[in-house]
Amino acid sequence: MHNINYWVYDENCNRKSVLSDIESVAECEGDGYSGPLKWHDSVQPLKNQKEAEDWIKAHDTGWYDDHAVRFYDFSDAKETKKMIGLKQKAKEISDRLIEFEKEHSVTKFKAEHIGCSNCGSKVARKFLHGERCPVCGADLRSESTLKKIKDMQDKVEQARKDYREEGEKQTGRAKVKWLVKFEYHS
Secondary structure (H helix, E strand, O other): OEEEEEEEEEOOOOHHHHHHHHHHHHHHHOOOOOOOEEEOOOOOOEOOHHHHHHHHHHHOOOOOOEEEEEEEEOOOOOOOHHHHHHHHHHHHHHHHHHHHHHHOOHHHOOOOEEEOOOOOOEEEHHHOOOOEOOOOOOEOOOHHHHHHHHHHHHHHHHHHHHHHHHHHOOHHHOEEEEEEEEEEEO
8 A cells, every 4th residue: 555644843853863753654554665755955934734735746756755845834823813703703604504514404304205306316314324315426405505505615614714824924923844745655
């Protein structure tokens, strides 16, 4: 099996210790580590961990190609009032979304048989274990319900994105860390 791992280390980590960690995991869980790990010192720290992952994926050849790149980590930075408000907004919308999905579940329908608009099957409600048609896999909820769910999911994602962007403005409060990607075979 091909294993791909992303680990985070402090900016001033001991590179020999990092390599030792990788070799230990690859030896215990796989066929060993073949390396080499490329440390990209010339790359300026990237905006966040997601950008670091994307950078590594863009520079990866796809064959046990290991990289380390720096990024700004905001996980320990103090939240601003605006960030706290955005986090609360995302949580409130997410909670409403969860409640809406529960209320509009096909298992709550009164009809004994639920019809699938995709394949035309009729399935007894008592045999359903989720929102999907067991025959074709299509979602059994109405288009308007699915649209409302999608709109709420988009609002949650936008609030989370706004939160991340607000946090990224706090560059002085962030710590620089290494994102290390390594692969091994097991």
